[in-house]
Amino acid sequence: MSYTLFRRSRRVLKSLAVLACLVATGIATPASAWWNKDWTYRKAVTVDTTTTGANVSGPIGRSLVLVRLHNGNFTFTDSLENGADLRFVDADDKTPLAYHIESFDPKAGVATVWVSVPVLNGGEKKQIWIYFGNQNSPVGEDAKGSFDPDYTAVYHFNEKPGEPSKDSTANGANATNAPAGIEDSAIVGHGAHFVGQGGVTVDATPALAMTAGAPFTFTAWIKPEQLSGDQQVFSRGSMVIGIANGMPFVAIGSARAAATAPVKQGDWTHVGVVADGQTIKIYVNGVEAGAASAALPAVDGPIVLGGNFIGAIDEARLSKTARPATMMMAMANSEGPSNKMVVVADSAEKAGGSANVIGFIVSKLEPVDAVIIALCMVLLSLAIWLMVAKVRYLNAAEKGNRQFFKRFAEMHENLVPVADLAGVTPAEASFIAKASPIARLYNIGIDELDVRRKTLGARPLSGEAVEAMRAAVDAQFVEENQKLDKMMVILTIAISGGPFIGLLGTVIGVMTVFGGVAMAGDVNVNAIAPGIAAALLATIAGLACAIPALFGYNYLNGRISALADQMRVFIDRLITRLAEMQADAAELRQAAE
Structure with missing residues (x-):
């Protein structure tokens, strides 16, 4: 009797094991249309501007979105060592998106990629796809195509020590000199470190022209090492953007807009200045912090970044348009340490297969x-x-x-x-x-x-x-x-x-x-x-x-x-x-x- 019971128990256990496997398989997400069968894997990337993400209301427009990859959400061994096989595709799974890689380190298991999303609106969860796993793939990134035409200069500060800072846009507004040092742990990859003397100089070019009454936007991440005195983050002619005793400000001649609260010493803060021809506004971490009624005068001459600033600067960008407040908020949320706006899916789908949660978890062991x-x-x-x-x-x-x-x-x-x-x-x-x-x-x-x-x-x-x-x-x-x-x-x-x-x-x-x-x-x-x-x-x-x-x-x-x-x-x-x-x-x- 006991031996028969034992045999029956074994059969029941086998049945339960089979059932568990079926359930695990059933957890899988069915694969929909596949952009290109030469790529073995893909993952969903959700750009969340709802209350659970960046909490933005209203249209944002074409946006440069930061996608952070690491061992927790990406299997680097399934991709090429330099990330050349990465591809980003729009929600329709047909339209490739322009992107460029700022850093890709499979040994450390960390990568940062900038992706151009053509249309982004507040209050939505937009899904795009990241494809990888093509051992024969050529390099697919397009740094210059990642930026919309209104960007006049963008500096990632990811150069090697001693190399002049380079403009990542097609305008080629490269600096004539290098920053004093490199900030290894910047907000995105490497950044520039300044010691209060000289800064980085960018010579005037036609693409950088700032005419009277024209719109203008400047954004950057700053981390001050001290707050006392007036420190210049950006200066050109009569225009100065910086911090005064820790309070972000913008001054254009006699017009001045300043925040009412200081930034934190030693913390990264997103600072933006937007001029729309009538008003000059200053934003701190995506929130409007001050304004002044003034139009941008004609400003010419070289641009100096971090002139007498003491601290670190990363992701400095200049635009010849007035970026909307929604974009200021999206930038601060998608690039900051909380990064609630961009979510990379846990599981990867395989061509001709499905995304299995259990298999994905095992792959992260x-x-x-x-x-x-x-x-x-x-x-x-x-x-x-x-x-x-x-x-x-x-x-x-x-x-x-x-x-x-x-x-x-x-x-x-x-x-x-x-x-x-x-x-x-x-x-x-x-x-x-x-x-x-x-x-x-x-x-x-x-x-x-x-x-x-x-x-x-x-x-x-x-x-x-x-x-x-x-x-x-x-x-x-x-x-x-x-x-x-x-x-x-x-x-x-x-x-x-x-x-x-x-x-x-x-x-x-x-x-x-x-x-x-x-x-x-x-x-x-x-x-x-x-x-x-x-x-x-x-x-x-x-x-x-x-x-x-x-x-x-x-x-x-x-x-x-x-x-x-x-x-x-x-x-x-x-x-x-x-x-x-x-x-x-x-x-x-x-x-x-």
Whole structure:
């Protein structure tokens, strides 16, 4: 009965495993139209301007959107080492989008990519696609095409130390000199570091012309190292943009607009200035902070970035149009450390397949977690093998015991070796001797009685002789118990050690995730969730090792205890009956004499 139940349980477990696989597959997201079959993978990128993202209302227009990639949301091993196979496609999955890579470091697992989104509106969740996984792909980025024609100059400050700052637009308004230093941990990749002397100079060009009454926009990320005095971030002729005792301001001749609150020393702040021909406004972190009624006069001459500024500057941009307030907010939210606006999907879809959440999580496993999970699986395999082996042994023992008791009942008062019974075949005798622990106890008892009969004849057994016989059978009983308990320690190790081993892997994995997120500078949930989910697999593996072992141990321990009790009762019965047989034989001899 128990063996049949075990076989049925195995079939149920197999069915549950198949069902789990089907459920995991069912979690997958069906792949829709594929832009180009030469690319193996794609991921959805959501630009969220709703209240859950940038919280922008109104049209934004063509926008340059920052997509941060890191080990938490991108598998660098599936892409080329320089990111040349990256492609961005609009929501229709047909229209390629212009983009350029500012940094791509597969060893560190960090990349920053600027993508041009043709039309962006507030209060929407716009989806675009990132394709990757083409080993034969040529370089696809287009830095100059990424910027709309209204940008007159854009400086990423990602040059090597000593190299003059370069304009990333098609206008080629490159600086004549390099900044004083490089800011390694800028808001986006590298930035420029200034020490309050000189700054970066850009000579006047026709593309940089600023005529009277013309619209104009300047934006930049700044991180001041001190707040005292007037510090110039941008200056050209009579126009100065900077901070005065920490308060951002713009001054054009006698017109001046300033924020009412200072920026924080040592923190990155997004500062923007917009002139629309009637009003000059200053924005701080995407929010209007001050305004003045004035038109932009004709401004000419060289541009100086970071003249007497002490601190770091990144992503300085000049435009010959008045950028809307919605774009100011979108810039601050998409490029800042919170980065709530751009979300890269957790799972990647594969050409001709689907995006499997479980597969994606497994792909994010750290090597340490993979080793720990493998260890738990090895321990689980040993536990399952032991449980199966023990159940088979116990089933065979019970079957052997039943067969033995059947023959034992036939002996009545005359106990003899099983092989000597009438009707017992050699095969049956061999099976009973091999399978039944109680039969082995019985055989030891019969052998001990035969030894004493040869010495004592038909005389009754003394108390010492009976105890000696009991000791011999008890020794066999101990041996049988040792067989039953052999290697059961594997189950106890799996029960007590599995969860702790898995927990160790999870702690290490979570620590690694937070370290990587800190290095990447991206703190949104998509930067953290995949790595933590992968780390939790270690705990799941530990529990998956311990739970079956716990149930198996309790089940086996119950059956082993029952068999041990049965053997212990039989020993008392056997020794008593053997002593009675010898006493009966002595009485018969005396009566015969």
